[in-house]
Amino acid sequence: xxxxxxxxxxxxxxxxxxxxxxxxxxxxxxxxxxxxxxxxxxxxxxxxxxxxxxxxxxxxxxxxxxxxxxxxxxxxxxxxxxxxxxxxxxxxxxxxxxxxxxxxxxxxxxxxxxxxxxxxxxxxxxxxxxxxxxxxxxxxxxxxxxxxxxxxxxxxxxxxxxxxxxxxxxxxxxxxxxxxxxxxxxxxxxxxxxxxxxxxxxxxxxxxxxxxxxxxx
Amino acid sequence: xxxxxxxxxxxxxxxxxxxxxxxxxxxxxxxxxxxxxxxxxxxxxxxxxxxxxxxxxxxxxxxxxxxxxxxxxxxxxxxxxxxxxxxxxxxxxxxxxxxxxxxxxxxxxxxxxxxxxxxxxxxxxxxxxxxxxxxxxxxxxxxxxxxxxxxxxxxxxxxxxxxxxxxxxxxxxxxxxxxxxxxxxxxxxxxxxxxxxxxxxxxxxxxxxxxxxxxxxxxxxxxxxxxxxxxxxxx
Numbered sequence: 001x002x003x004x005x006x007x008x009x010x011x012x013x014x015x016x017x018x019x020x021x022x023x024x025x026x027x028x029x030x031x032x033x034x035x036x037x038x039x040x041x042x043x044x045x046x047x048x049x050x051x052x053x054x055x056x057x058x059x060x061x062x063x064x065x066x067x068x069x070x071x072x073x074x075x076x077x078x079x080x081x082x083x084x085x086x087x088x089x090x091x092x093x094x095x096x097x098x099x100x101x102x103x104x105x106x107x108x109x110x111x112x113x114x115x116x117x118x119x120x121x122x123x124x125x126x127x128x129x130x131x132x133x134x135x136x137x138x139x140x141x142x143x144x145x146x147x148x149x150x151x152x153x154x155x156x157x158x159x160x161x162x163x164x165x166x167x168x169x170x171x172x173x174x175x176x177x178x179x180x181x182x183x184x185x186x187x188x189x190x191x192x193x194x195x196x197x198x199x200x201x202x203x204x205x206x207x208x209x210x211x212x213x214x215x216x217x
Numbered sequence: 218x219x220x221x222x223x224x225x226x227x228x229x230x231x232x233x234x235x236x237x238x239x240x241x242x243x244x245x246x247x248x249x250x251x252x253x254x255x256x257x258x259x260x261x262x263x264x265x266x267x268x269x270x271x272x273x274x275x276x277x278x279x280x281x282x283x284x285x286x287x288x289x290x291x292x293x294x295x296x297x298x299x300x301x302x303x304x305x306x307x308x309x310x311x312x313x314x315x316x317x318x319x320x321x322x323x324x325x326x327x328x329x330x331x332x333x334x335x336x337x338x339x340x341x342x343x344x345x346x347x348x349x350x351x352x353x354x355x356x357x358x359x360x361x362x363x364x365x366x367x368x369x370x371x372x373x374x375x376x377x378x379x380x381x382x383x384x385x386x387x388x389x390x391x392x393x394x395x396x397x398x399x400x401x402x403x404x405x406x407x408x409x410x411x412x413x414x415x416x417x418x419x420x421x422x423x424x425x426x427x428x429x430x431x432x433x434x435x436x437x438x439x440x441x442x443x444x445x446x447x448x449x450x451x452x
């Protein structure tokens with residue numbers, strides 16, 4: 001996979017650090033550090049499902065997002081629904097009818113781009129759990145600054161707006177977009193191009209993580 | 218996709234692997250981790266693409282949660298007794314059923330003695346995703362073979378499914394330890410291992426060694442086994 005030079009502007013491979021199998025009892029778990037934002041994700045499943053939640057043709061997928069402190073708020077519920085809908089398209093849930101797959105995401109450190117980091121850590125946990133998937137997904141956030149057309153992933157003081165793209169690895173389609181603030185069409189297209197290039201860095205990172213443990217099997 | 222070695226092809230979900238399959242064969246068997254969409258083959262698990270001649274392909278991936286598969290040998294824990302059936306937890310998404318007549322020599326009068334919490338080594342007679350799995354402790358000839366209740370003096374521990382596959386690989390050097398200190402082992406495909414040795418010390422040593430071998434290659438396991446035998450001989 002070739003990566004364009006401007007992908008490095010938003011995200012470089014050195015800023016991604018990950019540890020798999022951090023939880024002994026979860027079926028799949030990961031801690032992902034993206035720049036300075038850290039998220040832990042755990043996957044339990046396919047497990048037994050409560051009768052009223054059972055779907056006879058596919059798995060029931062539930063996402064729980066835990067903030068650093070306190071109980072989850074409205075914003076966290078929004079995260080849960082975004083991640084839940086991405087996972088429902090990515091996971092081959094028809095392989096596991098009458099079961100449940102639980103995803104638990106714990107925020108450890110928030111330095112911007114929390115949604116992107118939690119989506120990526122979820123993907124790593126799903127890979128580690130061996131859940132069958134249509135494709136992998138990777139999220140990239142970029143911020144637009146008010147003074148200049150500069151993009152970054154860090155939480156800056158003078159940011160005007162922020163946009164998160166989620167891509168899949170088979171044909172580079174967009175799975176989800178989440179934005180905040182005012183974005184012009186030109187800025188949107190610029191962000192999309194740069195984020196798409198950056199997503200290739202993440203997919204390469206996923207593959208490296210798999211080959212690290214898989215070559216010993 | 219990075220092609221480092223033909224035997225170590227790493228695939229990620231969504232990779233199209235049609236080009237790796239042998240051309241000109243009219244029949245190809247796709248194992249776990251692979252699926253066919255129209256006339257293309259995709260990986261749906263992350264791991265290593267394996268091939269066995271003449272025409273079988275599958276992906277070896279990490280997994281901890283067991284998904285019942287027909288004809289696999291598993292270690293179950295009896296969780297309930299319901300009339301003619303035992304409910305047995307095999308680590309899947311729902312408990313399996315085991316008929317009290319599915320034991321060697323069992324009749325309606327002569328029942329097998331199994332209590333809640335007992336272990337059984339059994340074979341999956343049926344396992345489909347839409348029905349609860351069914352276990353048996355006899356083969357087609359009505360003989361128990363190696364199946365049946367496991368003794369209470371063993372030690373049961375859990376591990377990942379890929380470690381089980383590694384242990385059952387004929388190349389795995391663990392059975393050579395048996396020449397130095399005797400042990401009895403039952404490996405269930407559902408990630409449960411039952412171990413029995415004569416001393417507590419050797420039970421602990423062997424179970425630790427098995428769990429440690431998850432991230433070691435076969436040659437590294439061999440070195441570890443040699444160390445273990447040496448330490449055991451010295452103490």
